[in-house]
Amino acid sequence: MALTAMDIFKLLPRTNCRDCGQATCLAFAMQIAQKRAKLEDCPHVSEEAMAALGAAAAPPIVLVTIGTGDKKIEVGNETQMFRHDEKFHHPCGVAVRVSDTLDEAALAAKIETVNSLTFVRVGLDIAVDLIAIDNESGDAARFATAAKAAADTCRCAIILMSGSPEAMKAAAEPIKDHRPLLYAATTENVEAMAAVAKELGCPLAVAGDGLEAVAALTEKAKAAGVEQMMIDPGLPDIKTGLHNLTMTRRAALKKQFRPLGYPPIAVVEADDPTDELLLATTYLLKYAGIVVIRGDRPAEILPLLTARMNIYTDPQKPIQVEPKLYAVGEPDENAPVMFTTNFSLTYYSVEGEVEASRVPSYILAVDTEGTSVLTAYSGDKLTEKTVKDALDRSGVEGKVKHRKLIIPGYVAVLSGKIEEATGWEVLVGPKEASFIPKFLQQVWSQQ
Ligand code: SF4
Numbered sequence: 001m002a003l004t005a006m007d008i009f010k011l012l013p014r015t016n017c018r019d020c021g022q023a024t025c026l027a028f029a030m031q032i033a034q035k036r037a038k039l040e041d042c043p044h045v046s047e048e049a050m051a052a053l054g055a056a057a058a059p060p061i062v063l064v065t066i067g068t069g070d071k072k073i074e075v076g077n078e079t080q081m082f083r084h085d086e087k088f089h090h091p092c093g094v095a096v097r098v099s100d101t102l103d104e105a106a107l108a109a110k111i112e113t114v115n116s117l118t119f120v121r122v123g124l125d126i127a128v129d130l131i132a133i134d135n136e137s138g139d140a141a142r143f144a145t146a147a148k149a150a151a152d153t154c155r156c157a158i159i160l161m162s163g164s165p166e167a168m169k170a171a172a173e174p175i176k177d178h179r180p181l182l183y184a185a186t187t188e189n190v191e192a193m194a195a196v197a198k199e200l201g202c203p204l205a206v207a208g209d210g211l212e213a214v215a216a217l218t219e220k221a222k223a224a225g226v227e228q229m230m231i232d233p234g235l236p237d238i239k240t241g242l243h244n245l246t247m248t249r250r251a252a253l254k255k256q257f258r259p260l261g262y263p264p265i266a267v268v269e270a271d272d273p274t275d276e277l278l279l280a281t282t283y284l285l286k287y288a289g290i291v292v293i294r295g296d297r298p299a300e301i302l303p304l305l306t307a308r309m310n311i312y313t314d315p316q317k318p319i320q321v322e323p324k325l326y327a328v329g330e331p332d333e334n335a336p337v338m339f340t341t342n343f344s345l346t347y348y349s350v351e352g353e354v355e356a357s358r359v360p361s362y363i364l365a366v367d368t369e370g371t372s373v374l375t376a377y378s379g380d381k382l383t384e385k386t387v388k389d390a391l392d393r394s395g396v397e398g399k400v401k402h403r404k405l406i407i408p409g410y411v412a413v414l415s416g417k418i419e420e421a422t423g424w425e426v427l428v429g430p431k432e433a434s435f436i437p438k439f440l441q442q443v444w445s446q447q
Pocket of ligand 1: 013014015017019022023028041042043044045
């Protein structure tokens with residue numbers, strides 16, 4: 001269980017020397033209890049107290065690092081059961097599983113496919129993070145060759161999948177500087193697999209049939225000196241899988257049960273691509289740190305990455321674009337000028353339709369703190385004043401010779417006030433972005 005401020009206070013020197021920046025040791029203890037200060041900020045704390053406090057102050061779910069440099073991915077260190085209670089911190093990694101039975105050319109093509117799985121959504125880059133090399137061949141040399149190819153040519157972090165400690169060592173040792181995740185230690189091989197992970201300094205995944213089995217495995221691996229672990233508590237069907245993943249999170253956060261305080265990894269097994277996607281999305285939402293799938297088509301990957309983007313967005317901070325004037329195409333002095341809000345989803349919906357219209361235009365993104373048109377209007381963040389301020393700051397007056405402003409159809413009610421405040425003639429545009437091309441081609445062209 002987490003220590004209270006008073007528990008922490010009893011372990012401090014209690015000299016009130018202020019070297020930590022706090023007025024008293026008790027104030028410092030309260031800061032620690034609220035996770036606003038670090039123990040290291042007190043230079044006088046004893047080693048004994050450091051050990052006791054350090055263990056208690058450790059995050060309930062370990063932060064696990066896989067890969068290095070540009071390929072590094074961190075998972076775990078989550079603190080909430082539900083995103084709306086605060087936010088989720090480290091997005092679930094998405095891994096594509098690749099068999100080591102592929103010949104050299106097929107393997108290279110597969111790695112290239114994985115490399116290509118990057119997308120831009122609402123102005124942000126989203127991509128597959130990991131490649132999981134599966135020792136399906138059972139051959140250590142073949143496994144090592146595939147692992148080396150992935151290390152040399154894949155932009156992603158690496159998971160090595162094998163039940164053989166010997167094959168695992170053969171594949172992991174030459175690429176240990178890439179810090180691959182070793183999957184998996186099981187009841188049968190945990191001592192040997194933990195020894196490989198410890199020797200090579202790699203994170204280790206343990207896989208067991210249920211929570212008790214996994215907890216026993218993490219204890220054994222930890223006793224062998226492995227700190228960075230992920231857990232696979234078994235996903236025999238969606239109901240059991242969801243239950244197991246939920247209970248690991250609950251045990252770690254609510255009970256501070258350290259043997260399950262590691263991010264889960266979900267290796268999805270399904271013959272049908274749609275089933276695989278549904279399972280992977282379910283586990284991604286609750287509460288996998290990594291999901292591993294075989295599907296590598298954009299149609300399978302993009303929905304998964306989109307779900308991840310949605311669940312790992314901070315609910316307090318909507319995704320926003322910079323509030324400013326954007327040029328779509330090469331607009332001239334006769335180009336239409338329209339505004340929308342700086343909520344990314346709204347802005348990019350409008351921008352996409354303007355692009356599709358092939359009418360070069362200016363879009364003014366009004367700062368509404370990342371809210372959509374109607375939300376901003378009802379919250380008084382989209383008013384004639386905010387529109388006027390945005391127009392004035394944008395410099396659009398010097399770019400076009402007309403004074404006509406297209407406004408979103410949902411705020412037609414603001415027409416008169418905007419005309420009065422800005423001096424621009426208002427044209428009420430469509431309510432839905434999908435009607436923008438028709439509006440620009442048929443209505444604007446008549447202006
Ligand atoms: S530095 Fe340590 S001993 Fe000094 S006031 Fe802070 S907590 Fe107390």
